[in-house]
Amino acid sequence: MKITRHFVDVGSRRVHYRRSGQGPVLLMVHQSPRSSAEYAPLMAEWSDRFTCIAPDSPGFGHSDPLPDPAAPIEAFADALVDLLDALGIEQVAAYGFHSGGIILVNALSRHPARFAALAIGGYAIWTDAERAAFSESYLPAFQPRAYGEHLTWLWNRILEQTWFFPWYQVDPGARMTVAHDDPVRVDAVVRDMLDAGDAYRAGYGAVLRASRDIPAAGTPTAPVLITAYDGDVLQEHIDRLGDLPPEWSARKVASPIAHQQASVEHLALRAMPGPDQLGEADDEGFVHVVTTGFDGLIHWRGTRGAAMHVHGPGRALDLLDGAALAIDLPGHGLSDPWPGAAPSDVGAWQTVITACAQALGASRTTYEALPIGEPAKLFPSLEPDRFGAYLTRAWAIVRAAHLFAPWYDANSASQIDFDPATLRPERLGAEHLALIRSTAAREWLIARRQMEVDDGNS
The missing domain is CATH 3.40.50.1820 (Alpha/Beta hydrolase fold, catalytic domain)
Structure with a gap:
């Protein structure tokens, strides 16, 4: 269910x-x-x-x-x-x-x-x-x-908490019988720690x-x-x-x-019936969207009926400062991933966006600017690995993206103006979490670029 x-x-x-x-x-x-x-x-x-x-x-x-x-x-x-x-x-x-x-x-x-x-x-x-x-x-x-x-500390702290108890007591007497090195299991706890922060x-x-x-x-x-x-x-x-x-x-x-x-x-033997309807916030939640290619929950926040802003690839609504209404696309933020491989054709994405706009009564839809560069290089694989290197790789990406465009060309020709405040660790942390949550950034970039081409030809 x-x-x-x-x-x-x-x-x-x-x-x-x-x-x-x-x-x-x-x-x-x-x-x-x-x-x-x-x-x-x-x-x-x-x-x-x-x-x-x-x-x-x-x-x-x-x-x-x-x-x-x-x-x-x-x-x-x-x-x-x-x-x-x-x-x-x-x-x-x-x-x-x-x-x-x-x-x-x-x-x-x-x-x-x-x-x-x-x-x-x-x-x-x-x-x-x-x-x-x-x-x-x-x-x-x-x-x-x-x-x-x-991030290096975090990965190893979570990994070794199944090796020793307490985790910081690294000696033979503290060894545990449930030790593992499964990167998927470690990643699940790491993400919860990143959400909680201090x-x-x-x-x-x-x-x-x-x-x-x-x-x-x-x-x-x-x-x-x-x-x-x-x-x-x-x-x-x-x-x-x-x-x-x-x-x-x-x-x-x-x-x-x-x-x-x-x-x-x-x-x-003892559980009791609950109310027919549970309490729920009126300015944030999840829309259940069913289209030809997607059946899942889309996270939204803001005022119903306002203009709906859509984030760029590898990002999330938390990064859209001042947006009156925003959504997390499939495979981004808190929304469900695409079932199976994410599509790169514009039609699949557009049907989800249209369904959200209708459900939320959006007056119009606007989009965040796109990064420049090759999709595969902009968004390399960030699958969890045995040593947690994907975490530091993602951090290096979001930091470099404030300094160069595209981020993977770190040279004088690609350097861009930047505000030092955008490199505050707290801000980078939010961007980092959005990036590692993104399972369809590359495909959304390809689709968005096609949208711009279609709009230019219409």
């Missing part, structure tokens, strides 16, 4: 969430430093039993951070309940993995009437010594650097600082199941849980599949 994506305003913050399925509602809270994207496979699997709702926690994915960078775990728990209010959900069953479970247990303790049941994958009970070590080393500042040095420290730090929130034995609560599988660093914490309330249970299981099966069986 298709996963849809939405934005909703929760007080002064904007929250992004994914939704799929039908039936009773299941809230799914991700771990740090991930986003709701990590639950896409599980949502596809569980959507035949639940209406799955997976938000991006504050500061992660595409949700605004909390105003206080030192917010405690209670603030993240309250933000989750505020989201339930904004969505119109009175009571819900919920699933959380690792830090997602920490947030849920705190939310249950603070707002017991809002939860029908919890299923938790691994619940951390840190010692004072462990917590002190985390505070010193686990969450270094993460800021973009002028030449992309931060805000990752707030949400991650809150759960690492959190105390044991389990109610005292004998306290009546909604049923809670905690499981942890072989290889999970939190499996040994099952032995640290201590006495549990009567409706709580905890056990070790053999595999992730066993954990998921136990969780879904526990939740299916």
